[in-house]
Amino acid sequence: MKLFSKLYLPIILSAAFFLNACTKDEAVTVDPTAQLIKLTEGYATGAATKVLVYTESSVINTGYTRFYLQLKDSASGADVTQAQVMLMPMMDMGTMKHSAPVENPVSEKATDGLFQAASVFIMSSMGGSWTMTFTVRRPESGKRGSLAIPVTVTDPAKATVKSFTAADDGQKYFIALIEPAQPRIGINDFEIGVYRKATMMSFPADSALNFTIEPEMPTMGHGSPNNVNPTHAQLGHFKGKVNFTMTGFWRVHLDALHGTAVADTTQYFDIEF
Amino acid sequence: MSRAGSKPFPVKKIILLIGTCIGPLMLFAQQSLPANPFTDSTRFIELREVHLQARTASPQQRLVNFYRGNASFTLEDIMARLPEVSFQRRGPYGMEPSIRGYTGGQINVLIDGMRIYGACTDKMDPPTIYIEPLNLDHVQVQTGQNGFLHGSSIGGSVLLKMAEPKHDEEGNLHASVSSGYSSASKGWYESARLHFGTGRWSFLANGTYRKNQDYRAGGGETIPFSAMEKANYGFSAKYRLNENLSVKADFLGDDGWNIGYPALPMDVGYAAARIGSLSIQSEKPKQGWTNWNAKLYANRVQHYMDDTHRPNVPMHMDMPGLSKTYGAFAEGMRQTGQRHSLRLRADVSSTFLTASMTMYPPNEVPMFMLTWPDHRKMQSGLGAAWTFDADSNWRFQANARVDFITHRLTSTDGKEEVAVLGYDTDGRNDLLSNLSLSATRKLLARSAVFMNIAYAERIPTGSELYGFYLFNAQDGYDYIGKADLLRESSFQAETGIKGIVGNVQRVRVSYQLTGFASYLDNYITGIVEPDLSAMTIGANGVKSYQNLPWALQAGGEASLSGALHKQWQAVVTIRYTYARDDQGDPLPFIPPLKSMLSLRYQPGRFSAQAEWEAASRQERYAIRAGEDETPGFMLLHLRCGYSFPVSTSRIGLQAGVENVFDTFYHEHLDWGNIPRQGRNVYIQLNLSF
Ligand SMILES: [Cu+2]
Ligand SMILES: [Cu+2]
Numbered sequence: 001m002k003l004f005s006k007l008y009l010p011i012i013l014s015a016a017f018f019l020n021a022c023t024k025d026e027a028v029t030v031d032p033t034a035q036l037i038k039l040t041e042g043y044a045t046g047a048a049t050k051v052l053v054y055t056e057s058s059v060i061n062t063g064y065t066r067f068y069l070q071l072k073d074s075a076s077g078a079d080v081t082q083a084q085v086m087l088m089p090m091m092d093m094g095t096m097k098h099s100a101p102v103e104n105p106v107s108e109k110a111t112d113g114l115f116q117a118a119s120v121f122i123m124s125s126m127g128g129s130w131t132m133t134f135t136v137r138r139p140e141s142g143k144r145g146s147l148a149i150p151v152t153v154t155d156p157a158k159a160t161v162k163s164f165t166a167a168d169d170g171q172k173y174f175i176a177l178i179e180p181a182q183p184r185i186g187i188n189d190f191e192i193g194v195y196r197k198a199t200m201m202s203f204p205a206d207s208a209l210n211f212t213i214e215p216e217m218p219t220m221g222h223g224s225p226n227n228v229n230p231t232h233a234q235l236g237h238f239k240g241k242v243n244f245t246m247t248g249f250w251r252v253h254l255d256a257l258h259g260t261a262v263a264d265t266t267q268y269f270d271i272e273f
Numbered sequence: 274m275s276r277a278g279s280k281p282f283p284v285k286k287i288i289l290l291i292g293t294c295i296g297p298l299m300l301f302a303q304q305s306l307p308a309n310p311f312t313d314s315t316r317f318i319e320l321r322e323v324h325l326q327a328r329t330a331s332p333q334q335r336l337v338n339f340y341r342g343n344a345s346f347t348l349e350d351i352m353a354r355l356p357e358v359s360f361q362r363r364g365p366y367g368m369e370p371s372i373r374g375y376t377g378g379q380i381n382v383l384i385d386g387m388r389i390y391g392a393c394t395d396k397m398d399p400p401t402i403y404i405e406p407l408n409l410d411h412v413q414v415q416t417g418q419n420g421f422l423h424g425s426s427i428g429g430s431v432l433l434k435m436a437e438p439k440h441d442e443e444g445n446l447h448a449s450v451s452s453g454y455s456s457a458s459k460g461w462y463e464s465a466r467l468h469f470g471t472g473r474w475s476f477l478a479n480g481t482y483r484k485n486q487d488y489r490a491g492g493g494e495t496i497p498f499s500a501m502e503k504a505n506y507g508f509s510a511k512y513r514l515n516e517n518l519s520v521k522a523d524f525l526g527d528d529g530w531n532i533g534y535p536a537l538p539m540d541v542g543y544a545a546a547r548i549g550s551l552s553i554q555s556e557k558p559k560q561g562w563t564n565w566n567a568k569l570y571a572n573r574v575q576h577y578m579d580d581t582h583r584p585n586v587p588m589h590m591d592m593p594g595l596s597k598t599y600g601a602f603a604e605g606m607r608q609t610g611q612r613h614s615l616r617l618r619a620d621v622s623s624t625f626l627t628a629s630m631t632m633y634p635p636n637e638v639p640m641f642m643l644t645w646p647d648h649r650k651m652q653s654g655l656g657a658a659w660t661f662d663a664d665s666n667w668r669f670q671a672n673a674r675v676d677f678i679t680h681r682l683t684s685t686d687g688k689e690e691v692a693v694l695g696y697d698t699d700g701r702n703d704l705l706s707n708l709s710l711s712a713t714r715k716l717l718a719r720s721a722v723f724m725n726i727a728y729a730e731r732i733p734t735g736s737e738l739y740g741f742y743l744f745n746a747q748d749g750y751d752y753i754g755k756a757d758l759l760r761e762s763s764f765q766a767e768t769g770i771k772g773i774v775g776n777v778q779r780v781r782v783s784y785q786l787t788g789f790a791s792y793l794d795n796y797i798t799g800i801v802e803p804d805l806s807a808m809t810i811g812a813n814g815v816k817s818y819q820n821l822p823w824a825l826q827a828g829g830e831a832s833l834s835g836a837l838h839k840q841w842q843a844v845v846t847i848r849y850t851y852a853r854d855d856q857g858d859p860l861p862f863i864p865p866l867k868s869m870l871s872l873r874y875q876p877g878r879f880s881a882q883a884e885w886e887a888a889s890r891q892e893r894y895a896i897r898a899g900e901d902e903t904p905g906f907m908l909l910h911l912r913c914g915y916s917f918p919v920s921t922s923r924i925g926l927q928a929g930v931e932n933v934f935d936t937f938y939h940e941h942l943d944w945g946n947i948p949r950q951g952r953n954v955y956i957q958l959n960l961s962f
Contacts, residue, residue: 185642186689219588219634222806226695243693245742245808248632248640272638 032112036068039149043074044136046145049083050074051134053149054114060153062121063160064176064193069105069115071136081110084137089119089151093128101174101195101203103235108139120176120193120203122163124155158270163197166256166263172197173206175254175267178237183244183273190230190242190252205236209263214253215242247273333357335783335834337412339844339871348404348412352431356830356848357414359864361396362943363746364534365458365488365950366501367541369399371942372414373789374826374850374863375428378734378797379761382431383423385523386568386602387550388622388652392576392594394644394736394743395537401431403527403546405481407451407464408507410434417767417789418672418709418725422618422656425676425705427729427763427793437521438477438511441470449961457931457953458499460485473513480506487533491937491951498533498540498582499947513556521552531579536945537746539592542579548572555605565605573597576628587810594628594645600652616658624650625683626735642808646687646739648700650732651679668713670725676705678732682739691739696756701738703760705730720772730762737797737818742808745799747944748899749813752799759820765791775835782835790827795820796854799898824860826852842873851893861898862942865891865905878917882929884910891941901946906938922962930954 036054044051054068067087071080089100101120121130130151137144160177179191190213196206212229216222222245230240242252249272256263333355340346340354349368352358360368361376372380381388382400391398404412413432415422420429446469453462466479484502487495504527511521525548532541554566578592600622608614628645654676661669681700682688688698711725733754736743740754769787799816807814828850835843847868852860866889873882886908894900912929935952943949 184689185686185693187692217640219637219640220632220808220810222808224693225805226693245690245693246630246640246642247638248634249637 032114033068033070039067042147042149044134044145044147047083047136047138047143048074048141049080049136049138049145050077051136051147053134053147060121060151061156061160062124062153063156064118064120064178066116066118067132067134069117069134070113071110071115079110079113080138081113082108082139083110083115084108084139085115085117086135086137087117087119088133088135089121090131090133091123091128092131096200098200099203101176101193101205101236103193103205118193120161120174120195121151121153122161122174123153125151125153126155158272160269162254162267162269164256164264164267166258168258168261168263173209173256173263174203175256177269179239180242180271183250183271185244185247187226188242188244190228190240191233192230192238192254194236194238207232207236209256209258211238211240211257212255213240213242214255215244216251216253217246217248218251219249244271244273333414334411336832336844336846339834339842339873341406341409346406348401348406348409348433351406352401352412352414354846354869355414356832356846356867356869357416357429358431359867359940359942361862362940362947362949363395363397363536363945364501364532364540364947365485365496365499366503366532367397367399367402367534369396370401370431371862371864372416372420372429372431373828374852374860376862378737379426379428379731380420380430381424381426382433384433384525384548385435385550386423386432386566386604386620387548387570387572388424388598388600388624389546389548389572389574390596390598390624390626390735392544392574392596392626392628393541393578394592394594394628394740395534395539395578395746397532397534397537397541397578398544398546398574398576401433402529403505403525403548404433404435405464405479405505407466407479407481408436408505408525410436417765418670418711418727419658420727421674421707421709421729422616422658422672424620424652424654425674425678425707425730425732427731427761427765427791435507435509435523435525436477436479437523438468438475438509439470440472440475440511440513440519442472444471445469447961449959451957451959453927453955453957455485455953455955457950458485458488460488462957475511475513477509478507480504488950490948491932491935492948493935493951494948496535496947498535501529501532503527503529503532517556519554519556521554523550523552524548531582535947536943538583538586538744539578539580539590540582542577542581544574544576546572546574562605562607565603567601567603569601571597571599588632588634590630590632592628592630592644594626596624596626598622598624612662614660616660618656619654620656621651621653623652626650627687642741643687643690644741644743645735646682646690646741647684648680648682648687648735648739650735651681653677666715668715670709670711670713672707672709672711672727674705674707676703676707676732678703678705680735680738687739690741691756694741694753694756698756701756703732705732705760716770716772719774720770722768722770724766724768726764726766728762728764730760732760733758733797733818740818742815744809744812745816745899748799748816748897749811750799750801750816751807751809751812751814753802753805753815753817755818758797758818759795761797761820762794763791764794765789780835780837782833784831784833786829786831788827788829790825793824793826795822796824796860797821798854822855824852824854826850826860826863840874840876842871842875844871845869858897859893859895861895861900863891863893865889865893865903865941879913879915881913882911884908884912886910888940894941900941903939903941903946906936908936908938909933916959922960925959925961926957927959928954928956 037058039053041052050072052070087102103118105115133148135146163174174195176193180188194206195203224243228241230238233239252269254267255265362368389400416429451464464481507525509523513519527546529544550570552568574596576594602620604618606616627647632640656674658672707729709727713723738754742751767789771785773783775781800819802815805815830848832846849866852863870885890905891903910931914927916925931953
């Protein structure tokens with residue numbers, strides 16, 4: 001009996017896999033927002049455009065957050081696939097205001113009907129109130145308008161954005177952990193976004209730093225082999241590999257340097273899975 | 274002589290026990306082969322077994338039969354008395370057999386021809402633990418030229434043959450029960466055996482139960498975490514199809530609870546093995562293919578380690594392991610003419626291994642990892658032994674074996690974990706070839722000189738390929754496998770002389786003297802990886818398995834057994850092994866010079882036996898493997914027995930004192946220098962009808 005089930009199970013499973021794969025192929029083009037959560041929708045008044053705002057999670061945490069915008073013509077209701085989209089996060093702390101790092105859509109053309117952007121919320125709504133303003137400019141009409149939404153940002157259990165003042169140049173940097181989003185035992189992508197605080201309102205991506213990483217399990221005092229230090233890819237994103245030999249609580253230490261000049265050696269990201 | 278212990282030793286009791294030593298060791302009685310073994314029908318079964326063995330009794334077999342007498346002996350106790358064998362000991366039970374210093378993946382341990390792999394990443398469960406002397410028919414240790422016939426190996430094979438039911442035209446029912454007590458471990462031993470046979474059907478059932486407490490070492494110290502409890506039970510049914518053919522179904526189960534391993538940081542909470550097989554076999558030697566049998570088998574070993582009884586555990590952890598093997602083989606022998614004979618064995622097997630570790634830190638998520646990433650080993654092999662009797666003086670033999678072995682990681686989790694070490698995760702394929710040639714020249718006086726040369730290869734073990742931070746308590750390092758290890762191979766030569774001197778009726782001495790040497794290529798050992806950080810809290814670092822360019826191993830064994838008027842029997846064995854690596858450093862786990870002398874007096878129903886065991890100091894130790902110098906020791910054991918018939922049944926009594934002088938000692942292969950058992954007084958009662 002066991003032998004039969006052993007033989008049959010893979011056959012059934014592989015058959016199911018193929019069937020599944022076929023249906024998936026057909027389903028792929030249907031709805032690009034299927035895996036996303038609709039945060040809100042509203043009108044970018046002035047641009048005659050309806051803006052539907054999607055995120056990957058209904059809870060917005062401090063750290064790197066992706067926004068997916070679906071635009072529709074407010075008159076015809078037709079999908080808008082050509083537009084210039086800009087994000088402006090703003091925190092009002094009562095006595096002062098500041099912005100945060102943003103990544104506007106790289107293209108004026110929508111991908112799968114969506115404009116993808118991101119923002120790095122550098123503090124939670126405990127310190128004030130966040131407003132995110134989406135500005136849309138329709139190239140064919142030249143019309144421009146904005147939608148401003150309040151955003152509630154909470155602190156996650158393990159911080160995914162860190163900041164430090166560099167020892168060598170005195171500048172303030174923000175580092176956001178992007179990957180691993182779904183950590184697991186094995187080789188994980190390691191990706192961080194690096195931003196320099198130029199002014200209270202400007203946080204440009206930075207590619208001048210270089211980094212070394214070292215994962216550690218503080219509870220046991222061990223690390224892991226064959227990690228790859230993140231190097232600059234584009235737009236302040238640094239990519240490397242981090243290896244986890246087991247599940248549990250990991251601390252990935254991060255040293256930042258300018259060439260050989262040490263900028264900071266105190267930062268780390270805690271990852272628990 | 275005895276050292277001041279925590280408790281005064283009851284000398285009076287010993288004297289009393291020795292004084293009431295009342296019976297020949299039942300098996301001794303059988304194995305010394307009274308003139309007509311078939312006169313007493315109640316002893317038919319065992320006697321016939323002995324009779325069958327006697328035809329092929331090698332010096333080694335004679336030793337096994339000699340030492341089998343103590344029914345409380347485990348298989349380990351018996352095997353440890355063979356000059357070729359020693360044991361790596363992590364606890365009083367579950368010792369890992371080693372042949373001439375070869376161990377683990379360098380040797381095969383087969384039960385009735387079946388492959389069975391331990392489910393413990395710390396090697397707590399070698400297959401030898403599943404065979405109790407009660408269900409053992411015989412054990413054979415194959416070295417040198419024959420070592421690889423049952424599976425590619427450089428160090429030889431331990432073949433364990435389980436007892437099987439015998440057909441009996443008279444339809445008799447036989448039963449025996451035994452009970453025993455050992456003082457050093459306050460241990461109980463209970464066993465029962467039931468046999469029923471008819472002309473067509475025959476059945477054999479047996480069970481053994483052992484429960485020991487923490488044992489007392491020489492001098493009186495109690496060794497913590499050395500207790501154990503286990504049950505072993507087997508059932509076998511045979512049906513005779515015709516004169517020459519029978520089919521057989523066997524089941525063997527083994528359960529262990531709270532088995533202590535004082536040299537390791539963990540014990541066994543529960544371990545279970547289920548071993549089943551179906552076979553078809555020829556019953557009597559005939560023309561054409563003789564002694565052939567074919568078997569289909571499956572086994573499953575589960576292993577759960579436990580640290581909940583240990584003090585000062587930094588973090589509680591679970592370490593379960595699973596091993597599943599199924600396979601089939603056929604083997605047989607063919608005589609062509611008077612001069613040629615051919616033995617063939619074809620086998621296939623598939624083994625799945627997985628093991629994991631989960632730690633439970635306070636206020637954090639559990640930490641989990643696969644210590645054996647899920648993997649499957651598939652093996653198919655063909656072995657052949659061709660013997661040619663050139664004339665009445667010369668015999669030549671050529672043995673060959675090929676094995677095709679594949680390893681595959683079977684799960685994404687396993688592959689992703691192995692990828693962390695930078696290894697290829699597609700698995701590996703290996704073709705292994707083994708070849709040996711031997712010549713035997715008859716001399717005068719029933720003696721012969723023999724000489725053989727061999728080339729043999731072995732595949733790295735699952736731990737050596739894919740082990741993931743396996744803690745080794747002996748050297749304190751975490752071990753990781755290396756997926757692209759080269760095969761270890763050996764060029765070996767063996768030579769010796771053996772024979773029988775004297776007359777069967779009065780004085781008879783059989784002797785064997787063997788010398789051997791092998792040159793190992795790509796010797797596999799653990800090498801420190803300074804850049805890796807140890808996973809285990811408190812470990813010294815990480816080692817990975819790597820190939821050393823070469824190693825050398827050489828040694829010799831001698832055994833002498835003599836009988837005088839059938840009332841006196843003496844057995845002497847002596848052995849020595851020398852081993853070094855390419856740097857000139859000694860290899861680990863190499864036993865020192867060791868000798869054993871046993872003397873038995875058996876005038877009739879009564880028997881008495883003295884055993885003297887001596888090991889020299891081992892100065893050649895491997896610092897790299899965490900070894901240190903081991904002092905020499907001498908031990909004396911005294912045993913006696915008496916057996917007598919009561920109507921249709923027979924009662925046997927055995928008693929003895931082991932380690933009479935309560936010597937505080939450990940052997941060189943004992944991990945952690947944990948002292949062995951001190952003075953032990955045992956008594957046993959056996960009833961059979
Ligand atoms: Cu860990
Ligand atoms: Cu274990």
